[in-house]
Amino acid sequence: MFSNRLVNILIPIISVILGLLSGAFIMLIFGYNPIQGYAALWNGAFGDLYFLGETIRQVTPYILSGLAVAFAFRTGLFNIGVEGQVFMGWLASVWVGVSFEAPMIIHLPLAILAAALAGAAWGFVPGLLKAKLGVHEVIVTIMMNYIALYSANAIVRHVITDNADKTEQVAPTASLGSEWLEQLTYFSRLHYGFVVALFGALIMWFLLNKTVRGFELRSVGFNKDASHYAGMNVSRNIILSMVISGAFAGLAGAMEGIGTFGYYSVKSGFTNIGFDGIAVALLGGNAAIGVIFAAFLFGTLKIGALNMPTQAGVPTELVEIVIALIIFFVASSYMIRWLILRFKKEGK
Amino acid sequence: MDYVIEMLDIRKEFPGVVANNNVNLQVKQGEIHALLGENGAGKSTLMNVLFGLYQPEKGHIRVKGKEVHISNPNVANDLGIGMVHQHFMLIDTFTVTENIVLGSEPKKNATVDIRQAEKQVKELSEQYGLNVDPRAKIRDISVGMQQRVEILKTLYRGAEILILDEPTAVLTPPEIKELTEIMRSLVREGKSIILITHKLKEIMEVCDRCTVIRKGEGIDTLNVSDTNVTELASLMVGREVSFTSEKTPAEPKDKYLSVVDLHVKDSRGVEMVKGVNLDVHAGEIVGIAGVDGNGQTELIEAITGLRKSDSGSITIHGQNIANQTPRKVTESGISHIPQDRHKFGLVLDFPMRENMVLQTYYQNPFAKSGILNYKSISEKAKSLIEEYDVRTPSIFTHARSLSGGNQQKAIIGREIDRSPDLIVAAQPTRGLDVGAIEFIHNKLIEERGKGRAVLLLSFELDEIMNLSDRIAVMFDGEVVAETSPEDTDEQELGLLMAGSKQQQKEGDA
Numbered sequence: 001m002f003s004n005r006l007v008n009i010l011i012p013i014i015s016v017i018l019g020l021l022s023g024a025f026i027m028l029i030f031g032y033n034p035i036q037g038y039a040a041l042w043n044g045a046f047g048d049l050y051f052l053g054e055t056i057r058q059v060t061p062y063i064l065s066g067l068a069v070a071f072a073f074r075t076g077l078f079n080i081g082v083e084g085q086v087f088m089g090w091l092a093s094v095w096v097g098v099s100f101e102a103p104m105i106i107h108l109p110l111a112i113l114a115a116a117l118a119g120a121a122w123g124f125v126p127g128l129l130k131a132k133l134g135v136h137e138v139i140v141t142i143m144m145n146y147i148a149l150y151s152a153n154a155i156v157r158h159v160i161t162d163n164a165d166k167t168e169q170v171a172p173t174a175s176l177g178s179e180w181l182e183q184l185t186y187f188s189r190l191h192y193g194f195v196v197a198l199f200g201a202l203i204m205w206f207l208l209n210k211t212v213r214g215f216e217l218r219s220v221g222f223n224k225d226a227s228h229y230a231g232m233n234v235s236r237n238i239i240l241s242m243v244i245s246g247a248f249a250g251l252a253g254a255m256e257g258i259g260t261f262g263y264y265s266v267k268s269g270f271t272n273i274g275f276d277g278i279a280v281a282l283l284g285g286n287a288a289i290g291v292i293f294a295a296f297l298f299g300t301l302k303i304g305a306l307n308m309p310t311q312a313g314v315p316t317e318l319v320e321i322v323i324a325l326i327i328f329f330v331a332s333s334y335m336i337r338w339l340i341l342r343f344k345k346e347g348k
Numbered sequence: 349m350d351y352v353i354e355m356l357d358i359r360k361e362f363p364g365v366v367a368n369n370n371v372n373l374q375v376k377q378g379e380i381h382a383l384l385g386e387n388g389a390g391k392s393t394l395m396n397v398l399f400g401l402y403q404p405e406k407g408h409i410r411v412k413g414k415e416v417h418i419s420n421p422n423v424a425n426d427l428g429i430g431m432v433h434q435h436f437m438l439i440d441t442f443t444v445t446e447n448i449v450l451g452s453e454p455k456k457n458a459t460v461d462i463r464q465a466e467k468q469v470k471e472l473s474e475q476y477g478l479n480v481d482p483r484a485k486i487r488d489i490s491v492g493m494q495q496r497v498e499i500l501k502t503l504y505r506g507a508e509i510l511i512l513d514e515p516t517a518v519l520t521p522p523e524i525k526e527l528t529e530i531m532r533s534l535v536r537e538g539k540s541i542i543l544i545t546h547k548l549k550e551i552m553e554v555c556d557r558c559t560v561i562r563k564g565e566g567i568d569t570l571n572v573s574d575t576n577v578t579e580l581a582s583l584m585v586g587r588e589v590s591f592t593s594e595k596t597p598a599e600p601k602d603k604y605l606s607v608v609d610l611h612v613k614d615s616r617g618v619e620m621v622k623g624v625n626l627d628v629h630a631g632e633i634v635g636i637a638g639v640d641g642n643g644q645t646e647l648i649e650a651i652t653g654l655r656k657s658d659s660g661s662i663t664i665h666g667q668n669i670a671n672q673t674p675r676k677v678t679e680s681g682i683s684h685i686p687q688d689r690h691k692f693g694l695v696l697d698f699p700m701r702e703n704m705v706l707q708t709y710y711q712n713p714f715a716k717s718g719i720l721n722y723k724s725i726s727e728k729a730k731s732l733i734e735e736y737d738v739r740t741p742s743i744f745t746h747a748r749s750l751s752g753g754n755q756q757k758a759i760i761g762r763e764i765d766r767s768p769d770l771i772v773a774a775q776p777t778r779g780l781d782v783g784a785i786e787f788i789h790n791k792l793i794e795e796r797g798k799g800r801a802v803l804l805l806s807f808e809l810d811e812i813m814n815l816s817d818r819i820a821v822m823f824d825g826e827v828v829a830e831t832s833p834e835d836t837d838e839q840e841l842g843l844l845m846a847g848s849k850q851q852q853k854e855g856d857a
Contacts, residue, residue: 210719210720211718211719211720212709212710212715212718212719212720213718214720215702215709215710215720218698219695219698219702219706222695222696222697222698223691223694223695223696223697225691225692226691226692226693226694226695226706227695228654228674228692229652229654229674229684229686229692229693230674230706230707231673231674231675231676231678231679231707232675233673
């Protein structure tokens, strides 16, 4: 009745619908009109070009952080360190952006490259520890997140600036910002980063599915012993997997650093771009195209939700609960898969 | 009517396949009834129906003449049906008794009465001659003992009918003998046994009657005393099967592989290979015989580059390959059919297409400048799958969903197709049915005929005797004897494998 492919597409769609329904239920209980609430959400995300611009801007880092998590997943690793790698990429891109001036054709690629390299370096450490000493990457990456957070703060305060809480604005030659895009979207903060993100998805798909390197990375991810038997260098592939994953995460940081904000400010906690990337990757089935759709959903919810208190009077706390419920159902897709299979069984 | 179990006209379907059709199984009180069929013939499906794990689409089940509906394993338990699975379901860190009573513990107030439990286990164990220590921890006892614990588990729950799913697959020859005794004593005490197997010798030895299924269809039920191995084999496979491979005398040529004074440690750091010398020539099959755990696995792993050796040399064509990477070893002309096909031989979550080029994916024409060419990969996969009769729905099917025999045929196809000079085949037919075994044996002999060298590791004496031109017997990390099938017999090999010569030598010294 259902092919496997159909099931795989159905699961996220049903998840989202169930999430929206239960969100509606919660709004009803607390005496708010769910239709108004969701209308506000919709308007907040797509209501006019400004909102659309903001939504796409928000989607951009999600795509890249989702790709980072998905890439590691596909190669058998769980990169929880995307958050820290984002900080490193963010900081590196801004650093390059504020340190000197150069023609855009050199400066901008250099800033993007710096972000990718910084993220990659932050991924290299857990990769190396995993490959050589068998230290579990989850533990290392979690701790590396804190190291990234506070190192970046210290570097901003004491190296890039003289005790300021925030760097200068990056040089225009290193910025992804575009007046044309801003004007087109009633002065939203939309920037050219989405091109980088889509290109990143293309790279991940090509690298994993079309290249010899990707064959080895996937093989090692599934079965280290058989990969060793087949003559692959298992350690090198584990390290490489974390490095590439980290590079995607670093790029996600660049989207904020030289795209949305144009500076790095001292942070008191995590931005959740990296952690949300885990949910994005899971929802997207760890496939490049899936990650794009999932990031789009997350970006939409995040931006659209901002409009719910003002337009529909739903309090911010409740909005957070509704959003969390949608994500909960999406993340618990296992349950929905089970239900579909059960339904499938009885349908016969 | 004195049937304890009657399964009549059973039909069970899975999406796209009919796993059982028109299968009848009637088991008499107090008999050992064999259920014979190739891998994937539907034996396990039928037993899972009986045990309540699957619901049949059609058919009746009667237990002691009464029509029953077995909706889950608890119902089966209550009807006195017990199953010993091929993969044991035991908790390693628990004792024998704890494992046996788990789920139906005797209680004293609110605590488990472990004394009482131990007493019961001991009594049961003595009654059937099982001889297990109720207080031993599972992780400390042998696989054969663990199997007895599984049997005790079913007896403790009052099983009258025991289903044993390929119980000998994991046992050593002496353990198999003991199991045979246990089965006989169970039957003497009035139990009935259904033995799932594809080993014909076992059926002839212990079973009273035998039901054959082939490709899901019930074929026939025979009295074992009225039949023979040849008839059973052809009923099972559906054609004539030869048991001894046709083989011309070997014509050994140049020396291909030479192992000199090799020492290898296992992962715990214990020296497992202690100065092995071994030569393999082109055009011959050298069999390594021995009881598992006497260094054969480590020897093979050292030759194929999977494990580092400590000293000594391994040369192929005079080129040293000791402590080289598996890639280097492979490229110097060695193919490896690994002992553990799930761990090493296949990436189970890869489609067959990828698995068929697992050793060659990076070479022309499968890849050019780092980009895979799926067209030629698919062509290669298709042709290998066809040539080696790997039964898979498509090249996109994941290796995991193939039966063991088909997985093994795929590995063998992949490894032989590279035209290696030396084929290292470790347990190439483990767990396979006679049809697949025959196929693989013929392939190895064919390769020998093409002038290739074959190094065969097997724990099955039949296989060693049948295939080898020369036999090296390993005991305690050394080659204790070199002989040939013509100059020895299974009895002498058995003694050599048990280290009799070694002890003699030590006695002399």
